[in-house]
Amino acid sequence: MGRSAAGLGAALLPQGACGPGEAGEACSIVLDVEAGAALVVVWSETATRMTVTVATVGGIVVGRWQAGFGDDGIAVVDARDLEASTTYVAAIGLDDGKVMEPHGFVTAPRDDDARPVRLAWSADIDPDPAYDSPIFETLAAQGAEAFVSLGDWPYADNPPLPVTLEEYRDRHVLARGWAKLQPWLHGASVRAILDDHEVGNDWDAGTYAADPARHDAALTAWDEWFPRRGGGPRYQRWRWGAHLECFLLDTRSFRSSSDDVDGPAKTMVGATQLAWLLDGVIGSSAAFKLIFTTVPLDFGHGVDHWAGYLTERDAILDALAAAATPGVLFLSADQHWFGAYQHRLGAREFQVGPLARGPAPLPPLRPGILGRAREYNFGLLDASVDGLRVRALGAAGGVLWDETFTPADLTLRR
Ligand SMILES: [Fe+2]
Incomplete structure (x- = not known):
């Protein structure tokens, strides 16, 4: 089992409104953005699945993806079919009830x-x-x-x-x-x-x-x-x-x-x-x-x-x-x-x-x-x-x- 979180405590993210007392620590990052794609990478102490919803800044949802967490506590979604040179918001939902801060990111120009x-x-x-x-x-x-x-x-x-x-x-x-x-x-x-x-x-x-x-x-x-x-x-x-x-x-x-x-x-x-x-x-x-x-x-x-x-x-x-x-x-x-x-x-x-x-x-x-x-x-x-x-x-x-x-x-x- 690979999900220890030694000494996290106050060092981690500001706590959002957690679920029914079972949500653990979690953190996220957006990696390797291209003109049409972005990797959303999440570590969670307790979640088993995540849903990533990508929307425009105007709130139009352009895609929704799900992924499971591995034994390493990591889940990865490759959000695809995005438009170039566009600002998006990625919202991350975890099945342990943890509320994650959304990510803003910009895709590469063509x-x-x-x-x-x-x-x-x-x-x-x-x-x-x-x-x-x-x-x-x-x-x-x-x-x-x-x-x-x-x-x-x-x-x-x-x-x-x-x-x-x-x-x-x-x-x-x-x-x-x-x-x-x-x-x-x-x-x-x-x-x-x-x-x-x-x-x-x-x-x-x-x-x-x-x-x-x-x-x-x-x-x-x-x-x-x-x-x-x-x-x-x-x-x-x-x-x-x-x-x-x-x-x-x-x-x-x-x-x-x-x-x-x-x-x-x-x-x-x-x-x-x-x-x-x-x-x-x-x-x-x-x-x-x-x-x-x-x-x-x-x-x-x-x-x-x-x-x-x-x-x-x-x-x-x-x-x-x-x-x-x-x-x-x-x-x-x-x-x-x-x-x-x-x-x-x-x-x-x-x-x-x-x-x-x-x-x-x-x-x-x-x-x-x-x-x-x-x-x-x-x-x-x-x-x-x-x-x-x-x-x-x-x-x-x-x-x-x-x-x-x-x-x-x-x-x-x-
Ligand atoms: Fe260094």
Whole structure:
């Protein structure tokens, strides 16, 4: 039985009007929204079935779906046949009588629709009160249509380090159900990838080999809590209108040990994902190709990021320069400060986070570091016919960076 809810208590959602005294805790999220579909994912302590009703903001019901809860306490509905660029409300009914807060979400524009769009991205969510700030209110106020989560949500490896699947699941309950997140999570959809702390600090092929059972438990829990339409690999790509195509890399599941000597045999993403990335980016018809990598291309601490995988990183940059693909931008997190970077061949990158975890000390300045800020932050991406505007905002909304690019500005050149 996989439905424990250790220590939930006051940390979870504001209680709605519950049923006849039997309803347990529950929390929900909308994932992987496309032009015509949205995944509604619910965890419940006690329910056995849910009904998801999707309606327009004007109250017209466009569909109703049912799903059962598994032993993991998760139920998933893929709401389909939705209209593009439309705001919907998803109401969730549970058979234990728990009343859930509805979700508002916006479907993606069609690939040929050039209307302005706004996405947000960041990482690092730990409900420990030590990291409290107004950042989630600030994030919710931006009205981003979707949020890209670059991992460390949850910090599953906070002590005591989980061992079993049950223990890893409990960490997801705490991090997903955190009351502070709910106003934001109920107004936007999420695309997510894991980084290291969902499993263990800086995990890689070496730590996996030393303790496969624990790593498998952690990955199983993550897959349950971030289900993917159709299964398949954790890395994914999706369009958001005419301007944006997003490529969300899995930099953990296929990586060599960080301590291996750099060279052709050392990989961050694996050969299959690497080919998928280059084919996808070079072949994309979107004005901007956003490459989301949990770890930055350089300028971080140690070798857990691409600085320890420079051979493969440079092969990616060389291929993009050889193709002269316009509109390529790298977006990262992980290091716990904001950074604006320029790499070889003119590649540009913005590193954001943390949302709710301690900002980290800054390593020494190096050429290519254009700016940094050691505070809670997230990134905003506004794409329109005028270009791609990238901003980084602090917890109270202070602007840490504001720069606008044309596709030509973001073309890697030899
Ligand atoms: Fe983190």
